[in-house]
Amino acid sequence: TRSYRIAVIPGDGIGKEVVPEGVRALRAAADAFGFGLDLVEYGFASAEYWTEHGRMLPEDWFDELSGHDALFLGAVGWPETVPDHVSLWGSLLQFRRRFDQYANVRPVRLMPGVTSPLAGRGPGDIDFYVVRENTEGEYSSIGGRIFEGTDREAVVQETVMTRTGVDRILRYAFELARTRDRRRLTSATKSNGISQTMPYWDERVARMAAEYPDVAVDQYHIDILTAHFVLNPDRFDVVVASNLFGDILSDLGPACAGTIGIAPSANINPERRHPSLFEPVHGSAPDIAGRGIANPIGQIWSASMMLDHLGEREAAAAVLRAIEDVLAGERAELTPDLGGKGGTASLGRTIAEAI
Amino acid sequence: TRSYRIAVIPGDGIGKEVVPEGVRALRAAADAFGFGLDLVEYGFASAEYWTEHGRMLPEDWFDELSGHDALFLGAVGWPETVPDHVSLWGSLLQFRRRFDQYANVRPVRLMPGVTSPLAGRGPGDIDFYVVRENTEGEYSSIGGRIFEGTDREAVVQETVMTRTGVDRILRYAFELARTRDRRRLTSATKSNGISQTMPYWDERVARMAAEYPDVAVDQYHIDILTAHFVLNPDRFDVVVASNLFGDILSDLGPACAGTIGIAPSANINPERRHPSLFEPVHGSAPDIAGRGIANPIGQIWSASMMLDHLGEREAAAAVLRAIEDVLAGERAELTPDLGGKGGTASLGRTIAEAI
Numbered sequence: 023t024r025s026y027r028i029a030v031i032p033g034d035g036i037g038k039e040v041v042p043e044g045v046r047a048l049r050a051a052a053d054a055f056g057f058g059l060d061l062v063e064y065g066f067a068s069a070e071y072w073t074e075h076g077r078m079l080p081e082d083w084f085d086e087l088s089g090h091d092a093l094f095l096g097a098v099g100w101p102e103t104v105p106d107h108v109s110l111w112g113s114l115l116q117f118r119r120r121f122d123q124y125a126n127v128r129p130v131r132l133m134p135g136v137t138s139p140l141a142g143r144g145p146g147d148i149d150f151y152v153v154r155e156n157t158e159g160e161y162s163s164i165g166g167r168i169f170e171g172t173d174r175e176a177v178v179q180e181t182v183m184t185r186t187g188v189d190r191i192l193r194y195a196f197e198l199a200r201t202r203d204r205r206r207l208t209s210a211t212k213s214n215g216i217s218q219t220m221p222y223w224d225e226r227v228a229r230m231a232a233e234y235p236d237v238a239v240d241q242y243h244i245d246i247l248t249a250h251f252v253l254n255p256d257r258f259d260v261v262v263a264s265n266l267f268g269d270i271l272s273d274l275g276p277a278c279a280g281t282i283g284i285a286p287s288a289n290i291n292p293e294r295r296h297p298s299l300f301e302p303v304h305g306s307a308p309d310i311a312g313r314g315i316a317n318p319i320g321q322i323w324s325a326s327m328m329l330d331h332l333g334e335r336e337a338a339a340a341v342l343r344a345i346e347d348v349l350a351g352e353r354a355e356l357t358p359d360l361g362g363k364g365g366t367a368s369l370g371r372t373i374a375e376a377i
Numbered sequence: 378t379r380s381y382r383i384a385v386i387p388g389d390g391i392g393k394e395v396v397p398e399g400v401r402a403l404r405a406a407a408d409a410f411g412f413g414l415d416l417v418e419y420g421f422a423s424a425e426y427w428t429e430h431g432r433m434l435p436e437d438w439f440d441e442l443s444g445h446d447a448l449f450l451g452a453v454g455w456p457e458t459v460p461d462h463v464s465l466w467g468s469l470l471q472f473r474r475r476f477d478q479y480a481n482v483r484p485v486r487l488m489p490g491v492t493s494p495l496a497g498r499g500p501g502d503i504d505f506y507v508v509r510e511n512t513e514g515e516y517s518s519i520g521g522r523i524f525e526g527t528d529r530e531a532v533v534q535e536t537v538m539t540r541t542g543v544d545r546i547l548r549y550a551f552e553l554a555r556t557r558d559r560r561r562l563t564s565a566t567k568s569n570g571i572s573q574t575m576p577y578w579d580e581r582v583a584r585m586a587a588e589y590p591d592v593a594v595d596q597y598h599i600d601i602l603t604a605h606f607v608l609n610p611d612r613f614d615v616v617v618a619s620n621l622f623g624d625i626l627s628d629l630g631p632a633c634a635g636t637i638g639i640a641p642s643a644n645i646n647p648e649r650r651h652p653s654l655f656e657p658v659h660g661s662a663p664d665i666a667g668r669g670i671a672n673p674i675g676q677i678w679s680a681s682m683m684l685d686h687l688g689e690r691e692a693a694a695a696v697l698r699a700i701e702d703v704l705a706g707e708r709a710e711l712t713p714d715l716g717g718k719g720g721t722a723s724l725g726r727t728i729a730e731a732i
């Protein structure tokens with residue numbers, strides 16, 4: 023039978039609590055749909071690993087992880103032990119870059135049973151994707167300080183966009199828009215204030231749009247776009263954005279759809295030259311870590327996206343359906359963030375049974 | 378009697394429609410509170426000026442405007458005629474930089490009579506300030522293209538932060554927080570992804586916080602911060618942010634408080650070496666320009682902020698009170714964006730009478 027090699031990387035904080043529930047859902051899906059799973063768990067990309075080794079990843083991480091069909095990640099970040107920019111640049115951001123996972127795909131969907139903070143919005147009213155460029159742009163490691171420690175101190179940081187990088191994410195987003203009923207693509211820009219990179223982004227959007235006459239294209243500056251997420255979330259279908267703007271929109275969107283606690287993400291290498299990575303949108307949440315109350319749905323939904331990517335369409339759909347059914351069911355079974363009384367593991371078990 | 382020299386710059390689109398209503402409110406306040414106004418209107422910083430002169434401003438704009446006590450601006454931008462980055466870098470962004478208006482102050486307040494898109498939020502639930510760094514950071518003109526027109530094409534854009542620039546905006550925000558009941562300051566960062574500038578920003582916040590033990594300080598990465606604007610807007614008191622992050626938060630905040638159509642802003646040179654500039658948060662809105670339905674309240678509220686800056690405290694308060702009274706009064710008198718049947722001029726007149 024077909025089988026998949028998955029690297030499981032819990033990371034820090036609630037990552038360690040929700041990943042086992044994601045794994046539980048994966049195993050339930052494997053049993054139900056008759057495929058095999060070869061799961062290898064890794065302890066690196068965590069504060070413990072940092073404390074022991076003074077780095078976030080072993081030297082051979084690239085080769086080690088390359089042998090897998092996909093990476094299943096919890097959350098990285100434990101600022102008490104290691105500054106966030108060190109831990110993230112030393113792990114997650116390396117994965118995205120070195121495995122060229124240039125398409126970060128994040129569904130924004132108001133699910134049954136979830137209350138939106140927006141007045142009068144129900145399931146079906148919010149249903150779109152944020153497609154985020156995931157390897158370049160504002161997240162660069164280039165830059166530094168000058169005149170350190172003096173009054174003249176200054177810091178520079180370089181944003182870099184390449185034609186290759188911009189065009190391939192735009193193409194990915196246009197292709198995704200084509201698969202949707204509304205065939206609508208919204209580009210996030212800020213070309214009125216950011217003088218070099220953003221006008222370039224707009225130019226490439228205009229050029230690509232000419233190749234996709236069947237897709238309706240519009241663009242908003244990022245400031246007013248965030249306003250429209252709140253005022254008119256029904257307007258969006260596929261939103262394409264640079265690394266930073268996509269980061270912002272893919273937290274704001276799920277918040278408008280009720281909670282970022284259940285939002286998933288896929289970091290995809292579309293050419294399948296390297297493994298893709300699946301992780302919830304939420305972080306390691308030091309404030310609630312260790313209490314067994316973290317919501318595992320973001321992790322389980324990420325498992326669904328991973329199965330879809332691996333070609334297990336039916337299993338992916340079953341996992342998503344199980345999430346929807348449980349969300350629409352007994353509120354008491356949900357975790358406290360959704361107004362329930364359940365814990366991470368009990369909610370995870372309920373969903374696994376539903377699969 | 379005391380009198381103020383004000384440069385009035387309508388700009389483009391609905392700027393031309395709302396500025397006269399702002400002026401009407403100013404004149405009403407001057408009559409009621411016994412001060413003089415010397416208003417000089419300028420046609421530059423507009424698409425018409427661009428078409429005629431091939432530039433946005435006359436050569437002597439700096440000297441010409443320096444003679445004024447304040448600048449009262451509508452909105453700049455008419456992409457049909459001149460690309461936004463050209464028109465804005467050629468006018469508004471020059472004013473902010475050359476007049477060193479480094480503090481962009483934007484109140485976010487849910488007003489009586491205005492419906493928030495957020496469920497269950499009423500007047501008093503949302504009441505904070507966004508203090509935005511207004512001269513450096515992500516809005517730099519430094520950068521350019523390489524390998525133009527080829528597949529290797531790349532664009533770079535430099536973000537620059539200086540100790541002077543960061544410290545002075547932080548100090549401004551801490552001082553503002555001190556005047557408030559809750560004495561709470563929230564810093565917007567993204568130091569987990571943006572490796573040079575944002576960790577520096579965090580360091581300066583930490584250092585400044587030590588000087589203000591009476592102010593409670595927290596910080597959020599910009600992605601989750603936008604989520605909290607929607608989920609927990611009552612949490613904020615004074616939010617301090619870099620140029621780009623402040624731009625985003627000061628559109629998102631007013632959207633959460635119902636509409637950006639009524640939000641004002643002050644671009645302040647705190648040392649009063651140069652004139653400060655007052656303008657609504659909204660733009661020139663080409664889609665509704667020329668129809669006489671634009672909401673003038675953002676402009677009129679900006680007039681109130683300008684009067685406050687000029688030392689006319691009572692007049693400023695009276696203008697704000699008039700806005701609140703009219704918003705809480707007959708809905709039919711408001712503009713269509715607020716569910717009313719009024720036009721720009723009729724609403725402006727109603728507010729002027731209330732002053």
Ligand SMILES: CC(C)[C@H](C(=O)O)[C@@H](O)C(=O)O
Pocket residue numbers: 214215245454465624658660
């Ligand atoms: C028009 C644009 C350049 C400007 C900005 O981004 O600063 C506007 O959005 C604002 O917030 O004042």
Ligand SMILES: CC(C)[C@H](C(=O)O)[C@@H](O)C(=O)O
Pocket residue numbers: 099110269303305569570600
């Ligand atoms: C943890 C952080 C570096 C990361 C990012 O900004 O990309 C996270 O916010 C995300 O959205 O995946």
